[in-house]
Amino acid sequence: MYLLLLFFALALKPLLVFAGWGYTDDGSNYVIDVGSKLVFKVSKTNGDINSIVYGGTEYQGYSGKNSHIESGLGKSSVTIVSYNSPANLIKVTVTYGTLVHYIVARYGQNNIYLLTNKGDVSVPASRFILRLKPNILPHDSSMSDFYDDGSTAIEATDVVLNSQGYTKSKHYQGSNYGRVMDFDYVGKTTGSVGVWLIRSNHEKASGGPFFRSLVRRSTVEADDLYEILFYNMGHTDPERWGLQGPYVLSFTDDGAPNTALFARNANWSWFDTLGIKGWVADSGRGSISGAGIANMKDGYTYTVALSNTDYQYWGAAKSGGAYSIKRVVPGTYTLTVYKGEYEVYTTSITVNAGSATELSTITPNSDPSDVTAIWRIDGFLNFDSKPYKPTYMHPSDSRLSPWDAGDFTVGVTATSSFPGYMWKDVNNGHLVYFKLTAEQITSGKTIRIGITEAFANGRPAITVNGWTSPLPAASIQGGTRSLTVGTYRGNNFIHSFAVPASAFLTDVTQWNVLKIIVISGSGNAGYLSAGISIDCVDLY
Template structure:
C-alpha cells in the first residue's frame, strides 16, 4: 500500500534534490535558479538579462549595459511559465511589437536556451549580445579581439590601431572563427570556468555558409559575445523573417561546451510542446541526400547549399565521390547550389517534403570557369582571393586585420609577369585610391595573336561600386557596369564575401603585339563614381584572372 506514494516521491525527486530550482519575483525581475550553479535575472520591463551569476560570481554587464536581443528592447510584455513535462522547464516570453523572444532553462543544466522570432523591420538589427564584465576571462594581446589601452580610432568608431601598431576591431575574428559554417560556438575559458555562446543552425539567418560577421568584442571596459542573425555589413542576402534558434548561453567548469548542444547534433524534440511561435518539429521536416559530385577538382572543399526566401541550409560533400546530406529541412522548394570552395559551379531547383528524403542523383558541375582551357591564368576560380598577396594561407590576414595593418605586405607589390611572378605577388584586393593601375606582362605565340581573345577578371566582392576596366597595349576596353554587391563596408571589416562576378573583356587581335618576342602590357584600372579616399575608395576582391 506504500507503492503509489513512493512512486510519487520519486517523480518529484528533481525538485527535492535542489531546493533552489525555480523562479522568484523580486518586483523588477524574474530570478531564475536552474538548480545547479547558475542563477540569472530577467527584467520584467524589457526582457534584458541583467544578472548572470555562475558559481557565485557575477559575469553579466558593464557600463550599465545588459545582455539582450538587438541593442535592448523597449517596454515589453514579459511572462514566465514553469513546466513539469516533457521535463522540468522554465520559459520566459518577451513580446515587443512583432518580435517575440524566448528564454528557456532545464532543470540542473547551466545553459540558457534563447530563441527570437522577428516579424518585420520594426526592430532594426537581428542579434543577441552577451555583455560580460572586464578582466574575468583571459586575454592575449595578440588576439584579434583585444584592444590595448590607448588605441586610436582609424575608421568609423569600430576599427582601431593599438600601441604596437596592430589594427583591431570587433569585426575581425582571426583564426578561431571565420565563416558561419566553420564554428559551432564562440567564447573563452579561464580553465575553471567556460563561458560560451553556441550558435543556432542559422536556417532563418542570411548570408549562407560562407558569411562572415562579428562574433565577439573586447575592450578595457568589458567584452561581448554575439549571435548574429542578420547584419548589413557586406551583406547581399535579404533578411528572413521568423524564428531563429535555439542558440545557447552555456557555462561550464572550464571545458568546451557539450557537443550535444551544437545545432548539427542536438535533439530539440523537447521544444515541440512549449508553444514557441514559428517552431517546426523534426517530424515535420525532411532531408536531402546527394549521391555524389563528379569532376571535383582536387584540393577543394565542395559544399551543397539550399536557399529560398524563407530558409537556408548546407552540407559539406565527401572528398571522395562528393556524397552529401542536408538534414532537418523545412518543406518547400529550394535553389540547390553546389560550391567549389566558395564559387557556384552548379545550381538546380529541388522540392523537400515532410518526413522523407529528397534523393538526388550524381551531379556534374557545369559552371566552373576553370574548365575553360586558358593560355594563362593567375590564381584559380574558387570564390576567394586565396593564394594572392596577403591571402597566401589561411586564416587570411585581411579577415582579422585592417588593410592598412603594417603586418600586411604592401598592396602595391610591383608589376606582374606571367610565367615568372608567383600568384602570391599579385594583390588580392585592389582599390581606386591605393594600388590602382596594376600591370601584367604576357607574351603570345604567333598563332595566338591571330584571333580575338577573352580576358576574364573574377571578383568576390566590390566596395562602392568598384569594378575593373582594362587596356592592352594601345587598346582600351569599354567601361563595364557595376556588379550587384552589399551596400556597406566589406573589405575593411574583414570580409571578401559578396557576390561572385566575372568581368569578361573581348580583346581584338589587333590589340596584341605582332613581335612575339615582346611583352604585351595589360593594365587593370579600378573605376567608380562612389567611395571616398584610401581604403574606403572603391575597391574589389579578386578571385582569379585569365586569358583564353
C-alpha cells in the same frame, strides 16, 4: 502559539520558492535557478538578462549594460511559465511589437536557451549580445578583436590602430572563428570556468555557409559575445523574417561546451510543445541527399547549399562527393554546389515534410577552371596562408605586405605577389605583362577577372596595349563596408572582356601589357575608395 506563528510565517513566504530549481519574482525581475550552479534574472520590464551568477560569481554586465536583443528593447510584455513535461522547464516570453523573444531554462542544466522571432523591419533586432564583466575572462592582446590601451580609431569608431601598427576591430574574426560553417560556438575559459555562446543553425540568417560576421568584442573594460541574427556588413541576402534559434548560453567548469548542444547535433524535440512562435518540429521537416559530384578537383572542399527567401542550409560533401542536408523546412530551394567558395552548379529542388529528396550524381557545369587558359593567376598577395590576414587585419595593418606590390609578369612573377585587393585610391592601374605565340595572336581572346566582393560599386576595366575595354556595369553586392571589416566574400562575379586580335603585339618577342583599373563613381578616399577582391585573372 508556536503552530500559529509557523502558519503565519509560511503564509508570508512567496508562493514560488523552491529548493534550488524554480523561479521567484523579486518585484522587478524573474529570478531563475536551474537547480545546479546557474542563477539568472530577467527584467519584467524589457526582458533584459541583468544578472548571471554561476558558481556564486556574477558574470553579467558592465557600465550599466545588460545582455539582451540588439541594444535592448523598450517596455515589453514579459511573462513566465513553468512546465513539468516533457521535462522541468521554465519559459520566459518577451513580446515587443512584432518581435517575440524566448528565454528558456531546463532543470539541472547550466544553460540559457534563447530563441528570437522577428516579424518585420519595424523592430531593430539583428543580434543578441552577451555582456560580461571586465577582468573575469582572460584577455589576449593577440586576439583580433582586443582593443589595446592607447589605440586610435582609424575608421569610424570600430577599427583601431596601436603604436605597433597593428589594427583591431570587433568586426574581425581572427584565427579561431571564420566562416559561419566553420564554428559552432564562441567564448572563453578562465581555466576553471568556460563561458560559451553556441550559435543557432542560422537557417533564417543571411549569407550562406561562407559568411563572416561579428562574433565577439574584447576590451580591457568588457567582453561581448554575439549571436548574429542579421549582419548588415557585406551581406549577400535580404533579411529573412521569422524564428531564429535555439542559440545557447552555456557555462562549463573550464571545458568546451557539450557538443550535443551544437546546432548540427542537437535534439530539440523538447521544444515541440512549448508554443514557440514559428517553431517547426523535426517531424515537419525533410532532408536531401546526393549520390555524388562528378569531376571534383583535387585540393578543394565542395559544399552543397540550399536557399530561398525564407531559409538557408548547407552541408560539406564527402571525398567521393556524397552529401546530405537534414532538418530542412519544406519548400522549393535553389541548390548550389560550391567548389571552394565558388558556385559551379545550381538547380531547383523541392523538399517535402517527412521525406528525403534524393538526387543522382551532379556534374558541375560552370567551373571556370574547366576552360583551358593560356595563362591564369589564382594566388594573391596577403592571401597566401590561412587564416587569411585581411580577415583579421585592416588593409592598412603593418603586418600586411604593401598592396602596391609592383607589376606582374606571367611565367616569371610568383602568383602570390598579385594584389588580392585593389582600390581606386590605393593601388589602381596594376600591370600584367604576358607574351603570346604567333598562332595565339591570330584571333581574339577573352580576359576574365573574377571577383568575390566589390565595395562602393568598384569594378575592373582594362586596357591591352593601346586597346581600351568598354566600361562594365557594377556587380550586385552589399551596400556596406566589406574589405575593411574582415570580409572578402560578397557575390562572386566574373567580368569578361572580349579582346580583339588587333589589340595584341605582332612581335611575339615583345611583352603585351594588360592594365587593370578599378572604376566607380562612388566611394571615399583611401581604403574606403571603391575596391574589389580578386579571385582569378586569366586569358583564353
